[in-house]
Amino acid sequence: xxxxxxxxxxxxxxxxxxxxxxxxxxxxxxxxxxxxxxxxxxxxxxxxxxxxxxxxxxxxxxxxxxxxxxxxxxxxxxxxxxxxxxxxxxxxxxxxxxxxxxxxxxxxxxxxxxxxxxxxxxxxxxxxxxxxxxxxxxxxxxxxxxxxxxxxxxxxxxxxxxxxxx
Amino acid sequence: xxxxxxxxxxxxxxxxxxxxxxxxxxxxxxxxxxxxxxxxxxxxxxxxxxxxxxxxxxxxxxxxxxxxxxxxxxxxxxxxxxxxxxxxxxxxxxxxxxxxxxxxxxxxxxxxxxxxxxxxxxxxxxxxxxxxxxxxxxxxxx
Numbered sequence: 001x002x003x004x005x006x007x008x009x010x011x012x013x014x015x016x017x018x019x020x021x022x023x024x025x026x027x028x029x030x031x032x033x034x035x036x037x038x039x040x041x042x043x044x045x046x047x048x049x050x051x052x053x054x055x056x057x058x059x060x061x062x063x064x065x066x067x068x069x070x071x072x073x074x075x076x077x078x079x080x081x082x083x084x085x086x087x088x089x090x091x092x093x094x095x096x097x098x099x100x101x102x103x104x105x106x107x108x109x110x111x112x113x114x115x116x117x118x119x120x121x122x123x124x125x126x127x128x129x130x131x132x133x134x135x136x137x138x139x140x141x142x143x144x145x146x147x148x149x150x151x152x153x154x155x156x157x158x159x160x161x162x163x164x165x166x
Numbered sequence: 167x168x169x170x171x172x173x174x175x176x177x178x179x180x181x182x183x184x185x186x187x188x189x190x191x192x193x194x195x196x197x198x199x200x201x202x203x204x205x206x207x208x209x210x211x212x213x214x215x216x217x218x219x220x221x222x223x224x225x226x227x228x229x230x231x232x233x234x235x236x237x238x239x240x241x242x243x244x245x246x247x248x249x250x251x252x253x254x255x256x257x258x259x260x261x262x263x264x265x266x267x268x269x270x271x272x273x274x275x276x277x278x279x280x281x282x283x284x285x286x287x288x289x290x291x292x293x294x295x296x297x298x299x300x301x302x303x304x305x306x307x308x
Contacts, residue, residue, distance in 0.1 A: 017205045018291070021298050025291040054255065054262050054286075074259040076286035099283040099296035102274065105258065108284070 048081035181220030187227030229271035
């Protein structure tokens with residue numbers, strides 16, 4: 001008579017089959033899916049490119065800024081990029097709807113431009129560095145550090161030495 | 167004959183080819199078919215054991231140099247029309263094995279691929295999504 005229990009359970013709990021593709025599929029928040037990139041927080045350290053197992057991430061230095069490129073078709077969603085990103089500019093979303101037709105194969109690319117900064121004093125080109133990095137390095141901000149942050153090393157040294165940054 | 171082609175349109179048979187895969191994607195393919203939770207047979211398809219019966223081909227693995235000829239031989243045994251699905255990033259781009267001396271892929275160098283399902287491995291729902299796209303193509307071809 002054990003089947004009666006199974007029958008009763010099945011009637012009570014409904015089918016075990018997920019509704020997908022006719023309905024929504026449950027996805028955990030921590031699911032490692034499509035990589036997202038936030039260019040405002042990126043500091044251009046290239047660590048994600050260095051650790052990327054599938055070679056999906058490419059950085060290239062251009063005139064207008066640092067060009068970030070990721071091809072999702074060779075990303076293995078290992079999460080190393082997110083783990084090693086100092087400012088958490090690169091993250092893994094739980095979006096797994098990545099299947100596509102062959103014609104769209106080389107369109108599965110995300111591209112972003114991280115703008116360079118320029119020294120507020122002499123105008124020299126600087127590596128990108130968002131407020132997030134500032135927060136990480138100094139555990140807080142004050143007007144003086146804000147001012148020094150946007151200077152090239154030479155101008156920063158001069159400003160510190162002459163006391164005008166105080 | 168018309169009856170059979172109408173029926174075939176609604177019930178494509180799936181066939182798996184392992185082109186040197188690590189078995190991760192194959193496990194996910196088995197999961198989509200064997201576990202009631204995902205149950206790919208709701209879409210009207212069924213796994214078959216012979217390439218002669220297949221309508222939709224699911225290819226996993228980066229097409230290693232050693233397995234290339236065998237894969238092409240089995241692929242050519244599948245009657246036309248057929249729909250090819252590349253499962254996992256390995257057949258699509260080579261994935262972590264890209265540019266290796268032992269890899270002949272990506273697979274679209276040798277076979278006409280129709281649908282790509284990236285992931286390492288793709289989750290069962292993603293594979294079902296890819297198969298659903300393949301069935302749409304199959305309905306036009308059959």
